[in-house]
Amino acid sequence: MYRLSVSPHIHSKASVSRIMWTFIVALMPAMAASIWFFGPRALYLEIISVATAVITELLTGLLLKKRITLSDGSAVITGLLVAFNMPVSVPYYVPIVGSFFGIAIVKQLFGGLGYNIFNPALAARVFVMFAWLPEMTTWNAPLTTSGFSKLAGFNFSIDTITTATPLAIAKMKGMAGLLTEFGSKMGMYKDLFLGKCPGCIGETSALALLLGAGLLLLTKIIRWPIPLSYLATVVLICLLSGNDPIFHLLSGGLILGAFFMATDYVTSPMTPKGMILFGVGCGLVTMVLRLKGGLPEGVSFSILFMNALAPLIDRYFKNPVLGVKT
Amino acid sequence: MKIQELSKGLFKENPILVLMLGLCPTLAVSTKAIYGIGMGAAVIFVLTCSNVIISLIKDFIPDKIRIPSYIVVIATFVTIVDYVMKAYTPELHKSLGIFIPLIVVNCIILGRAEAFAAKKNVLDSFFDGIGMGLGFTLALTLIAVIREILGAGTITLKLLGYGWIVEIPHLNPMIVMILPPGAFITIGLILGFSNILKKR
Amino acid sequence: MWYSGLKIKTFRTGGVHPHEYKGLTEECSIINFPVPQKVIIPLSQHIGKTAKALVKKGDMVSEYQLIGQKDGKISANVHSSIPGKVVDVVMACILNYQVLSVVIQLEGEFKTGNLKKDEWEPLKKEEILKRIESAGIVGMGGAGFPTDFKLSPPPDKKIDTLLVNGVECEPYLTSDYRLMMEKTDEIVEGIKIVKKVLGVRTVFLGIELNKKKAIKKFKDRLTSESNIHVVPLKVKYPQGGEKQLIKAILKRQVPSGGLPFDVGVIVSNIATVYAVREAVLFQKPLTERVVTVAGTIVEKCGNYKIRVGTTVSEVIKEVGIHGPIGKVIMGGPMMGINVSTVEAPVMKGTSGILFFSEKEARSIDYSFYKPCIHCSKCLEACPVNLNPSMLSILGEMEKWEDMKGYHLQDCIECGCCSFVCPSRRPIVGWVKAGKALSA
Numbered sequence: 007m008y009r010l011s012v013s014p015h016i017h018s019k020a021s022v023s024r025i026m027w028t029f030i031v032a033l034m035p036a037m038a039a040s041i042w043f044f045g046p047r048a049l050y051l052e053i054i055s056v057a058t059a060v061i062t063e064l065l066t067g068l069l070l071k072k073r074i075t076l077s078d079g080s081a082v083i084t085g086l087l088v089a090f091n092m093p094v095s096v097p098y099y100v101p102i103v104g105s106f107f108g109i110a111i112v113k114q115l116f117g118g119l120g121y122n123i124f125n126p127a128l129a130a131r132v133f134v135m136f137a138w139l140p141e142m143t144t145w146n147a148p149l150t151t152s153g154f155s156k157l158a159g160f161n162f163s164i165d166t167i168t169t170a171t172p173l174a175i176a177k178m179k180g181m182a183g184l185l186t187e188f189g190s191k192m193g194m195y196k197d198l199f200l201g202k203c204p205g206c207i208g209e210t211s212a213l214a215l216l217l218g219a220g221l222l223l224l225t226k227i228i229r230w231p232i233p234l235s236y237l238a239t240v241v242l243i244c245l246l247s248g249n250d251p252i253f254h255l256l257s258g259g260l261i262l263g264a265f266f267m268a269t270d271y272v273t274s275p276m277t278p279k280g281m282i283l284f285g286v287g288c289g290l291v292t293m294v295l296r297l298k299g300g301l302p303e304g305v306s307f308s309i310l311f312m313n314a315l316a317p318l319i320d321r322y323f324k325n326p327v328l329g330v331k332t
Numbered sequence: 333m334k335i336q337e338l339s340k341g342l343f344k345e346n347p348i349l350v351l352m353l354g355l356c357p358t359l360a361v362s363t364k365a366i367y368g369i370g371m372g373a374a375v376i377f378v379l380t381c382s383n384v385i386i387s388l389i390k391d392f393i394p395d396k397i398r399i400p401s402y403i404v405v406i407a408t409f410v411t412i413v414d415y416v417m418k419a420y421t422p423e424l425h426k427s428l429g430i431f432i433p434l435i436v437v438n439c440i441i442l443g444r445a446e447a448f449a450a451k452k453n454v455l456d457s458f459f460d461g462i463g464m465g466l467g468f469t470l471a472l473t474l475i476a477v478i479r480e481i482l483g484a485g486t487i488t489l490k491l492l493g494y495g496w497i498v499e500i501p502h503l504n505p506m507i508v509m510i511l512p513p514g515a516f517i518t519i520g521l522i523l524g525f526s527n528i529l530k531k532r
Numbered sequence: 533m534w535y536s537g538l539k540i541k542t543f544r545t546g547g548v549h550p551h552e553y554k555g556l557t558e559e560c561s562i563i564n565f566p567v568p569q570k571v572i573i574p575l576s577q578h579i580g581k582t583a584k585a586l587v588k589k590g591d592m593v594s595e596y597q598l599i600g601q602k603d604g605k606i607s608a609n610v611h612s613s614i615p616g617k618v619v620d621v622v623m624a625c626i627l628n629y630q631v632l633s634v635v636i637q638l639e640g641e642f643k644t645g646n647l648k649k650d651e652w653e654p655l656k657k658e659e660i661l662k663r664i665e666s667a668g669i670v671g672m673g674g675a676g677f678p679t680d681f682k683l684s685p686p687p688d689k690k691i692d693t694l695l696v697n698g699v700e701c702e703p704y705l706t707s708d709y710r711l712m713m714e715k716t717d718e719i720v721e722g723i724k725i726v727k728k729v730l731g732v733r734t735v736f737l738g739i740e741l742n743k744k745k746a747i748k749k750f751k752d753r754l755t756s757e758s759n760i761h762v763v764p765l766k767v768k769y770p771q772g773g774e775k776q777l778i779k780a781i782l783k784r785q786v787p788s789g790g791l792p793f794d795v796g797v798i799v800s801n802i803a804t805v806y807a808v809r810e811a812v813l814f815q816k817p818l819t820e821r822v823v824t825v826a827g828t829i830v831e832k833c834g835n836y837k838i839r840v841g842t843t844v845s846e847v848i849k850e851v852g853i854h855g856p857i858g859k860v861i862m863g864g865p866m867m868g869i870n871v872s873t874v875e876a877p878v879m880k881g882t883s884g885i886l887f888f889s890e891k892e893a894r895s896i897d898y899s900f901y902k903p904c905i906h907c908s909k910c911l912e913a914c915p916v917n918l919n920p921s922m923l924s925i926l927g928e929m930e931k932w933e934d935m936k937g938y939h940l941q942d943c944i945e946c947g948c949c950s951f952v953c954p955s956r957r958p959i960v961g962w963v964k965a966g967k968a969l970s971a
């Protein structure tokens with residue numbers, strides 16, 4: 007008797023772990039940037055968050071008698087993204103609770119990888135944000151020198167001054183306030199692009215994030231439609247409402263959200279048309295929240311909001327089956 | 333037998349955890365332990381009284397207008413509770429707010445009237461009302477305690493100046509737990525646990 | 533380039549690029565496979581009704597003798613491939629399902645010497661069709677549609693084009709390629725015969741670009757023929773699927789549930805065309821075919837002309853296998869069916885027999901599939917633009933009826949979706965089950 011199985015009998019090299027580990031590699035530049043700009047404490051937060059995520063995944067897997075899916079690396083991604091979404095000064099229990107919430111409640115209780123409705127990292131961020139609003143909205147200015155030099159000294163204290171994020175300044179004082187803060191417009195763009203501005207540790211450096219996003223796009227792990235339509239919608243709304251589109255693109259968590267979180271497979275639509283709609287929706291909600299909402303930033307909420315709609319979008323925006331008249 | 337009618341409401345047929353009745357007051361008022369107890373007491377009173385009355389008059393009510401009649405009976409007791417609370421525990425009354433008058437349309441009460449009191453004798457209905465009310469109070473208080481501990485770092489058991497407010501030390505409360513999302517998360521988890529226990 | 537002037541075509545939706553593995557057998561000329569001691573000839577090697585058995589246990593048969601009579605319109609004759617004694621007429625396990633089969637033990641001699649060659653030009657269309665019918669020709673690309681039925685489309689369908697399918701997009705397989713290289717003239721003659729039957733003006737011969745030699749050979753050979761065009765096609769699986777081929781070459785879309793003749797096209801496979809010629813010129817029934825035998829553990833990989841009914845065990849004996857066999861696949865690796873016993877016979881539609889080692893077989897183990905992560909890779913790969921993810925999720929929950937809402941019937945079972953799925957989900961398995969159970 008030989009082995010029996012259905013066709014096809016050969017397979018491309020694709021596997022879930024390969025996708026997830028490439029994703030982790032793509033997050034590395036941003037991680038390096040976080041340490042560079044915010045010092046060793048950023049690294050510490052990331053390690054704690056990832057460790058919590060991995061341990062939670064293991065424990066909940068055992069408890070719920072699921073197949074343990076640690077090796078596919080999705081828990082590591084969630085842990086990293088949770089840490090990326092926090093200011094450097096948060097107490098250490100915040101990433102712990104966040105990662106636990108993301109993995110245990112948002113992911114595992116909904117059925118584990120592939121069944122969750124919401125992006126675990128984003129849901130976790132929003133949860134801890136509402137749990138500890140003051141801690142989650144205390145921002146520190148980036149270090150003036152490289153944070154790597156401090157790694158050896160195990161100096162985990164925060165010694166910079168607290169300030170406001172560019173988006174908050176824009177909200178309170180408008181463009182004029184931004185210009186006094188950054189000096190010139192070009193200087194502001196440069197600082198925002200490199201990541202030299204207060205914000206969540208993983209979201210400030212557009213350069214590092216774009217490097218990782220480039221890798222993901224090249225390896226075809228993420229596709230163009232979602233990030234492109236997301237960013238295009240933001241630019242369009244900025245132009246229509248007379249805001250500075252480059253500033254809005256580079257500030258806040260937009261790049262991180264558009265390339266790394268809105269593109270999450272499980273919680274985004276599957277057809278190209280659906281993806282574009284999803285991206286446009288994210289852009290719309292983000293800009294409405296940024297310009298009219300009570301909080302300065304709206305990326306997490308917009309993506310979570312569209313996550314909820316994704317199954318519906320999938321239902322109504324199917325690919326046209328060849329040969330079937332509509 | 334009577335004891336069964338009493339005890340089934342506590343766990344086996346707990347209105348919140350098993351029958352999933354009366355969820356909106358549960359979501360809304362379970363932010364402090366004392367609110368849970370106060371709301372529970374109001375529901376016990378209304379539920380027991382209305383159960384008894386409805387069971388007494390069930391044979392005289394024409395079938396077609398039975399729901400309006402039940403509502404009239406229930407509303408009477410709710411009004412009594414409302415005014416009594418307003419008079420003696422004004423702060424509690426203020427916190428529970430609209431959810432006291434809303435007991436009229438609370439599905440626990442209407443549901444028990446329709447499903448139990450309208451079919452059984454007076455004594456059974458009486459015990460059923462007390463049991464169900466206690467079950468409701470228990471579940472509501474449980475949820476409220478959890479949410480209050482996590483969301484405010486305290487357990488409030490203080491009414492009219494009597495009782496205590498327990499403070500949990502070294503806890504940075506998660507505000508989200510006393511906001512609506514916290515209610516959904518807590519209820520969801522508790523439902524899940526009670527389902528696991530039931531399957532055992 | 534040497535094929536300049538020819539436009540390279542392909543279908544647009546979906547498709548994948550599996551590793552080809554054609555080098556194993558590409559240069560192996562066709563060799564005659566030794567006469568087997570025993571053959572198991574299934575009476576249903578085609579779509580449609582099983583042929584009626586004409587022989588019973590103990591009968592003596594000669595080579596080419598009719599042993600199964602075509603039953604109804606969609607059915608095909610079956611002939612004996614060796615002279616001998618019928619040892620049994622039983623239900624045998626063929627490709628993992630039971631089919632009435634005739635088992636013949638080799639006995640006596642081959643009496644049929646050289647077959648007489650006719651001219652085909654004077655033959656009438658009806659006569660040609662009759663010869664094709666009595667020779668029991670079916671589509672040899674896999675599906676096994678009776679060829680005489682295919683070549684006589686209903687009169688209300690106007691056929692204007694014949695497509696000859698020389699694509700052979702499945703990895704490993706090179707049997708059609710070898711036929712094209714070695715029997716170029718015969719195939720051209722066969723094409724002309726089919727063209728006459730259909731009364732069409734234009735013929736396209738589609739060949740994938742990884743068979744450059746064949747393209748060149750046919751192009752040179754066909755310079756004098758103005759109506760037969762060679763079309764080089766991009767290497768992409770499933771380029772050889774009927775609907776994909778029509779789309780690629782003619783840009784016509786076969787409607788859902790329809791057949792190629794709905795858009796005025798008939799598609800015929802290279803091996804079938806070759807068999808048609810033999811049937812018409814020599815009145816020779818279809819009792820043997822070229823089969824690619826390949827695999828990393830096969831000692832003598834090659835293209836063998838094998839008699840229908842020859843069992844896998846005889847093939848193993850002849851080609852030599854080193855190491856334990858993990859999987860035996862009849863057909864190509866993408867759509868082929870793997871068999872569990874060595875008693876499975878070669879049939880009219882068997883274009884290849886592949887032997888996988890234990891390790892290769894284990895590397896694709898669908899019993900350890902993971903949950904769908906909605907990566908949409910399968911949606912991109914599906915040549916029909918279906919939603920294989922949804923089909924697989926519904927299949928996993930055994931909601932066969934609901935699968936119909938996702939156009940289950942339009943799936944061509946090409947396997948592209950499973951091929952790319954990072955969770956290694958046996959989507960094609962669920963689709964097949966769904967088709968069987970939702971009807």
Ligand code: SF4
Binds near residue numbers: 913916917947950
């Ligand atoms: S097997 Fe069916 S669903 Fe899968 S890619 Fe092929 S046609 Fe699409």
Ligand code: SF4
Binds near residue numbers: 905906911924952
């Ligand atoms: S390729 Fe596999 S995992 Fe990805 S969407 Fe399709 S079925 Fe799901």
